[in-house]
Amino acid sequence: VFNNVPMAPPDPILHLNTLYKADPNPHKINLGVGAYRDEQGKPWVLPVVRKAEHIIIEDPALDHEYLPIDGLKTFTEASVRLILGKSSPAVLENRYVGCQTISGSGAVRLGAAFLARFRKAPIYISKPTWGNHRAIFADAGLEVREYPYWNPEVRGLALKELLDTLKSAPNGSIICLHPCAHNPTGVDPTPEEWKLIAEVIRDKSHFPFFDCAYQGFASGDLDRDAGAVRYFVEQGFELLVAQSYSKNIGLYGERTGCLTVVTRTPEQATAVRSQLCKLQRAMISMPPAFGARIVSMILNDEKLFGQWMVELKTMADRIITMRRELFNALSELGTPGTWKHIVDQIGMFSYTGLNANQVKVLIEKYHVYLTDNGRISMAGLNSGNIRRFAEALDWVVRN
Numbered sequence: 291v292f293n294n295v296p297m298a299p300p301d302p303i304l305h306l307n308t309l310y311k312a313d314p315n316p317h318k319i320n321l322g323v324g325a326y327r328d329e330q331g332k333p334w335v336l337p338v339v340r341k342a343e344h345i346i347i348e349d350p351a352l353d354h355e356y357l358p359i360d361g362l363k364t365f366t367e368a369s370v371r372l373i374l375g376k377s378s379p380a381v382l383e384n385r386y387v388g389c390q391t392i393s394g395s396g397a398v399r400l401g402a403a404f405l406a407r408f409r410k411a412p413i414y415i416s417k418p419t420w421g422n423h424r425a426i427f428a429d430a431g432l433e434v435r436e437y438p439y440w441n442p443e444v445r446g447l448a449l450k451e452l453l454d455t456l457k458s459a460p461n462g463s464i465i466c467l468h469p470c471a472h473n474p475t476g477v478d479p480t481p482e483e484w485k486l487i488a489e490v491i492r493d494k495s496h497f498p499f500f501d502c503a504y505q506g507f508a509s510g511d512l513d514r515d516a517g518a519v520r521y522f523v524e525q526g527f528e529l530l531v532a533q534s535y536s537k538n539i540g541l542y543g544e545r546t547g548c549l550t551v552v553t554r555t556p557e558q559a560t561a562v563r564s565q566l567c568k569l570q571r572a573m574i575s576m577p578p579a580f581g582a583r584i585v586s587m588i589l590n591d592e593k594l595f596g597q598w599m600v601e602l603k604t605m606a607d608r609i610i611t612m613r614r615e616l617f618n619a620l621s622e623l624g625t626p627g628t629w630k631h632i633v634d635q636i637g638m639f640s641y642t643g644l645n646a647n648q649v650k651v652l653i654e655k656y657h658v659y660l661t662d663n664g665r666i667s668m669a670g671l672n673s674g675n676i677r678r679f680a681e682a683l684d685w686v687v688r689n
């Protein structure tokens with residue numbers, strides 16, 4: 291059996307961590323995987339998470355029983371409200387489902403499995419998109435197609451091409467959308483542009499599937515970052531939203547997420563929940579408890595929630611500062627080209643416009659690790675390495 295198994299290629303994002311760790315150069319810089327780092331370049335456990343952990347661990351009633359198939363109810367209920375808003379029509383009319391998942395990726399996978407079973411239609415992903423979207427959707431049995439997203443000329447949104455593609459897609463297609471902090475480009479549609487996108491999706495009876503991995507991380511404001519999802523719900527759409535707590539609460543390894551579904555009626559929500567449970571049981575049985583307990587505690591306690599808001603803003607603001615400092619350093623160096631997009635882009639990443647050859651030089655000559663599409667994780671920059679990175683970038687652009 292095993293003689294016929296060829297080597298699979300390494301994951302283009304996660305493999306960078308392996309290369310980075312193996313590099314003995316003391317000046318190496320990791321701008322690959324999208325994970326927050328503090329000013330010292332270290333992972334940051336949010337103090338509010340530490341607090342919640344202690345409360346959970348010290349609770350004498352804590353046990354390690356299985357969670358229900360659809361997860362911890364206090365967690366899913368709070369997650370639904372976090373993304374849709376407490377006074378969302380879907381919440382008030384009880385036409386929603388929240389199902390706990392193995393972080394955002396698990397939510398995308400569960401949603402994809404559900405759609406492959408109940409909506410036999412192609413799914414359109416943005417070009418470019420997060421490196422794992424295509425694999426998840428294809429492995430779940432969906433036919434994957436693309437809509438243009440990035441206009442390299444203006445280093446911004448290819449709105450016309452995007453709308454044209456959605457218009458010419460077969461009616462009833464599934465459209466995967468990033469509601470904020472688009473990965474990898476950092477370019478989000480404006481509220482006006484979201485209206486135009488929603489209009490085409492409605493006219494064509496398409497089905498929106500939001501992948502929301504960065505709520506609060508984009509602007510530091512949870513409500514603002516949920517704006518696109520909430521607009522679609524107000525407009526009466528049925529939809530799916532994948533939520534992740536990897537970035538905004540920093541629970542990367544705890545794999546804590548939620549798949550939120552908005553239906554037309556409460557009866558539909560009950561049926562959808564039963565099918566999600568059936569799918570989830572066959573895939574993972576039930577989700578893990580610890581991360582969900584932490585999030586549930588933070589979302590359901592006013593004081594802890596307030597503390598989280600401050601810490602979330604600390605992360606978002608540090609990234610915004612790094613954008614400004616990188617832009618200033620490139621301006622000082624007089625690096626050829628325009629770099630304003632670095633400050634205009636939103637969220638964890640900047641899509642620099644560097645090509646695969648330039649990336650190769652950055653890795654081999656400068657020990658700077660980034661994905662070959664030119665995406666950099668802004669969180670990997672700090673005041674200790676930003677100048678060095680700017681100089682390396684300046685060199686590859688000039689040579």
Ligand code: LMR
Pocket residue numbers: 303304322323324325420421422473
């Ligand atoms: C990224 O895009 O770097 C992150 O979302 C991590 C991942 O799983 O790829």
